Amino acid sequence: MNNLDLLLLLAGLVLSLMVFSYLLGDTLLFGIAMYTLVGATAGFTVLVLVQKVIMPMVITPLTTFPKSSVWLELATLLAALLPIFMIFKKSSRVAGISLGFLGGVVTAALIVGVSRGTLVPQLLSIVDAFDPSRMTTAGLPNWSGIFEAFMMLAGVLAVLFAFHHRKTKQKQDSLAPSWLDGLTGFGQIFIGITFGAIFVGLFSTGLVALIAYVQYLVDFVRLW
Amino acid sequence: MPPISLPDLIAAGIVGLVVIIMVLVWLTNRKTSAEPYENVTAYDGIEALMHRSSEEGKALLLGMGDGFSGQNTSLGDSNGILVERIVLGRSVFNDQPTRIFSGDGALACISQLVVHGAYKNAMASELFQPENNQLSGVNSFAWMAGLLPELARDGDTGLILSGTLRPEHMLAADLAERQQLPLVAATGSPNAQAAFFASGSLVTLGEDYYLPTVGKHNRNAYQHQAKTMNWLRIVLAVVLIIAALLKLSGVLS
Amino acid sequence: MLAAFFFQPYTAPYLGLVLNWAIIVSSVALLVAIASLVVIHIRFIVKGRKGFLYSIVLVVAFLVTLGLGWYSGLDDPAYLAGIRAILVPLENALMALVALVLMSAAVKIFRVRGWSILTVSFGLSALVFLFLNLGFLRFEGNPGMSQVVSMIQRLPIVGARGLLIGVALGALLMALRVLFGQEVERE
C-alpha cells in the first residue's frame, strides 16, 4: 500500500467516523462529511455529463454533418442551448419551453409505461390465478392455489378500497359505510404486512452496511 | 418493434376509461361540493406547517425528491411540483422564505421557475432569492446528504418532503425529530412510505400522494380527482370480479 | 407524444429523436443546476453566511474531483479508486446509520402511532420476517411447513400489488390531469 492509498484510506475512515458523530448529536462534523459527498458526486457528475453526454451527443455531431441532417443537428444544439438560458435569467421563457417539453415527454412516458407495465400485467395476473388449470392438480382441487387466488383478489380489492375517499365526517350518514370500514380494515392488514416486510428489508440492508463498516474498521485496526 | 398486443389494447382501454371518468366527473361536479371529501391527513399536515411557518416567522424546508427526469430512479413524478406551487403560493410573504431542495437537475430548474412565478404573481419579485431553491445533490443519497445539514440549522419550522423518495431518506425524519421539527413526507413510493411510517412521521399512504390538497387550496381539483379515483376503483373491482369469474368458468382463455 | 407511443410502428424514429432531445435537455438542466449550486455556495463563502464552512467543503470537494478528473481522465483507474476510497466508506456509514436509527424507531413506533389494525399487522409482520431472516427455521424434511413458510413469504405480494395498482392509477390520473392542464386549480 503506497502513501497515497493510505492517505485515501485515512480520509475515508475519518469522513465515515464523522458520519457516526451524528449519533452524538453533532452536526458540524456530520455536515462536513455530507457536503463532501455532495461536492464530490457533483464534480464527478459534471465530468460524466460533459464527456459522455454533451460532447458525443451535441458537440461531436456538429463536426460530422454528413452523417445526419443539418436541421437535426441544429435542433439538437438548440435543445442543448435552451436550458442554459436559466443561467442568465431564471425566469427565462425560453428555458421554460425546453423544460415544458421535457415535462411533456416524461409525463407521456409515465402514462404509457404505467398502463402497459404495471396496471395491465398486475390486473391480468390476478385474473390469471383463476385459471382452472392452476386450480387443479391431477384432477384434484389445488387448495393452496384456490386459496391464493381468492385471497389475492379479495386482498387487492381491500387494499384498493382502503384508500376510498369519503366525505367529510360531519356530513356522513353514520350507518352507510360499515361495509367499507370492514373492507378498509381488511386492506390495512395487508398493507401492514407489506410495510412490515419492507421495514425488515430496510433494517437488513442497513445491518449489512453496518456489519461491513465494522468489518472495515476491524480490518483497518488489524492493518496497523 | 413488437406488434400491438392484447395487453397494449387493454392499457389503451384503461387510459380511455380514466379519461372518460375524469370528464364525466368534471362535467357533473363543476360547482364546489357542499360535502367535500376529507383531505388527506398528511396534506393537512402541510397546511398546518405552512401556518406554523408564518406564525413563528421561521423558514419552511421543502425537499422535492429526485424523481422527475429519470436521471435517477424514477421518471415523471411531477406531483412534488404541484405541492410546491401550493406551498409557495401561500408562503411568499413569510418572514423567512421557504427553502427548496431538489435531487434532480430538471426538477431544480422547474422548481426555480415555479418559485419565481409564485413571487411574481405576488408582485414581489424582489423578494425572490435564487439561493433558496437549489439542487442539493445529484443523486438520491447526495440529495439527502445535502438536505440533512440544512435541516440541522436553527430557525426552521418544519420539513416537507414531497416527491420520489427512498426508504433511506427516513434519516431525514430522524434528524427532524432531533431538531424538534415536524415532518410531512408525501411520496408515491411504497418503500419510502413504509420507512416513513416506521419513523412515525406524517406520511401519505398508497395513492393518497397523488391527491394534493392543502386546506382549501386545490380543493376542487382534489374533489374531482378523488371522485374519479373512487369511480375507477369501483369499475376496476367490478371488472376484476367479472373477469375472475369468467376465467374460472373457462370463458376467458 | 402519447400518439407517438401508441402508434409507434410509424412514429418510432421520431419518438426516438424526441426522446434524444429530452435526454439532452435533462442533462443540460442537470449541468445548469450543478453550476447554480456551486455558484450559490461560492456566494455563501464570499458573504460569510452562517455555516459557510460547509460551503467551503462542498466547493473544495467539487473542484478537487472535477480538476483531478479533468487532468487524469475520467477512465483513469487511480482516479476512480481514489473516489471509491473516500466515498464508499462515507455512504456505507450513512446506510449503517439507517440501521441504528431504525432501532430507535422500532421502540417508538407503537407509542407514536398507537394500536391500530395497520400498526398491529405491521408489528407482527416485522416480527415474523425478522424471525425468518434469522435462518433458524429449517423445514427441508417437512414439505408442509415449507409450503406454509413460502406462503407467508408471499403474503406481502397482496399488499404490494394493491399498493402498486393504486399508485399506478393515481399516477396515471395525475399525469393525465397534467397533460390536460388540470393538475391544480387556478387560484
Next chain:
Amino acid sequence: MSDQGDDLRTCPNCGQENASFTLRCIRCGQELEGLFELEGFDPAATSGEDQADETFTSAEVLASLEDNPLIADDDPDEGESSDKVEESDGQQCETDQDEPDWLERIRQRAREEEDAAGELAKGGIAMDDQRTKEGRKQVDEAFDEIMRRIREQNEREKARRSRRVESDLVDENGDPEWLRRIRELHPKQEDKDESIEPDLSKTDGFDDEWTEQELQELLQREMGMPEVPAEEPEEEVTTELSTSSATNNELEEEQEISEERFPYQDDEAGNPVIIHNIPEDEEELFYAEPEGEQPSDQIENEEPTEFPAQAEDELIAEEVSGSEEIQGTLGAEGIGSEEEEHENPQVAENETEEEPEQIAPAEKSVSTEEVLPDLLLLKNQRERAKVFAEIIGQEGRRTIAVLHENTPKGKLGRLVLGLLLVLAVLLAILLGPPGSAELPSSVPAAAFTTNLESVEADESVLIVLDYQAATRNDLEPLFKKVLDFLKEKGIQPRIVTANPENLWLAGDVLDASLLPLEYVPGGMLGYLALGVRVAPSWGELPMDQALPDEPDLFSGVDQVILVSDSAEFVRSWLEQVSTWRPWIETSAITTAVSAPMLLPYHDSGQLQGLVAGVTDAGAFSINQRAFQVGMLLMIVILLLGMIMKADEDAQKRAEERKR
C-alpha cells in the same frame, strides 16, 4: 438556473436590488429612475438607512400596509402606532407615508393588464399619467377624490341594500325572514315548543306576536344589556328564545362540550375567561360592528349577501364566522370564504379600532355562558361554533405535532440503542466464527438461479447497473457470483449503467473480470430511447454517438439482469423498457428492502427471477453471525416497544379507573 436575481434595478440611494417594474426602492423608498421615472417628485425627500444585507421581511410589507391610505385611520393614535412600528424596527428604512410600494405595484399591474383593470385600476392608471404632468401632490388629491367617491358610492349602495334586506326580511304575515328560516329548519321543534311551553304560546300567533324588535328587547332585558335604539336597521336578529327542553338539552350539551374544551375558562368569580393566543384585536373583530358605520373600504372585501344586517344578538354567529379566520390560521379546514380577510388582517384591525364604542357592549354580550342558553343557533352555525370551540381549545398547542418530544432521556436512549447494536455486531465479528449456515432460497431467488442456468453459451446477456455505494454490500456479492457463473459458461455480458456513481463504484467488481462498463446518457429516458430505437432513414440519432460500438443496446439480447438497489428503478425499467422489448427475459438482483415491492412483478411473470440482498440465495459475504445477532436484537427491541406501549396503556387505564 440563474443565481442572479430577476431583472433587478439597483437603488441609487441604498444599493438595494429591486424588481424591474418597481417604482420605488423597497428598502428606502427612493424613487427609481428609468422606465417609470416620475416628474415632479423629489427623490431627496426619502432617505436610505442601513443597507447591511438581510432579507426583505413580511414585517416590512405589513408596515407598508399600515401606511396604506386605503386602510389608514384618521385617528392620530393609529398614525402613532404605525410610526411606532417603524421606529421599533431599526433596520427598516423610512418609507414614504403617502405612497406605499404595494400600491405602486398594483397600479403597475393594472397598467399591464388593462383588460382586467376595474374602475379603481383605471383610475390609478389615469392618475399615474396625471402625476407625471402635475406632480405628486395633485395626484394624491385626485386619488383621494376617487377614493372618496368610491366610498360614498359604496355607502349609498350599502344603505340601499340594507333597506332592501330589511324589507325582504318580513313576509306578508309580518314574519321576519330569520324566523321563517328557523321554522324551516326546526318545524317539529316549534310544534313541540308550543305544546311544552304553553305559557309562551298561550297567546295565539306566537310568531306574529314576537317581532324582532320585541325579541331584541326581551333578550337585552334578560341579559341586562343597555337598550339599543330600535330604529337602527342593522339590528336584525336571528335568535329565538330557547323554549323547548330539547333545545335546552342541545344547548346544554354544547355548553358541556365547550366547557370540556375550556378547562381553564372560569375565573375565580365564575366568569368565563377564555385564554388563548389570538390577538385581542382579532377577537374584537368577531364581536363585529354595526354595519352602518362600517368603513367603506372594508365593504369592498365583504360579500354583500353574506351578512345582510347583523345585530348584536347575532354575535355568536359572527363569532363563528370569524372563527373561520382562525381556522385558516391554525390549519383546520375552513368553512366559509373568509380567506380575503385572513390574508389582510390589517384591514380588520383598523376596522375594529375605529369602533371601540360599539364593540364594548358587544363584548359584554358575548360571554358565552350568558348568551348560549338564550340562543338557538342555526344548524350550521352550531357546527361552526363547535369547530371554533375546538380551535380555541387547541390554542397554545402545536398546530402540528413534532414526532416525539426530544427529551435528554430520549437522546440518551437513542444513543444507547445505537451503541448496543454496534457493540453486538462488533462482538459477533471479533468473537467466534463468521457462521456458514445458508438460508434456504426463496422462490423468486430459486427462479433467478434456474433462469441463469438456462442461459446458453451463444446467448447474449445485458447487465444493467444502478446502485449506490451505500448498498454495494447487499448487491456486489451476488453480482460477482453472476459474473463468475457467466464466465464459466463462456458468456461475455455487456455491462451498462446510466448512474455516474457506478462508473467508479463498479470498478471493484469489474476490474477483476476486465469487463468494460459503458455509460448510457439520460438515465431511464436513455434506456427508453434505446428501447424504442429504430434507426431513422435520415441518418444518426444523437445517442448513436454516445454508444459508438453498438448503438442498439438491445440488439440480439436474450437476457437482461438488473443490478439495482431501487425498486423504483426496476419498476421503471419494466414499465418503460420491457414493454418495448417483451421477448427479452428480465431478472433482477436487488436489496432486501426493494424485494417486497418487486415480488408482484415476479408473480406476474415480468421478472423471471429476483434475488434480494445477501440473505437471499445464500450469498453471505458478510459475517452471518453478526447478521443474526443484529436481527435478534431488532426482534427484542420491537417486542420491547410493544410491551412498553401495552404497559403505558395499562397504566393509563389504571389511572382512569382511579379517577
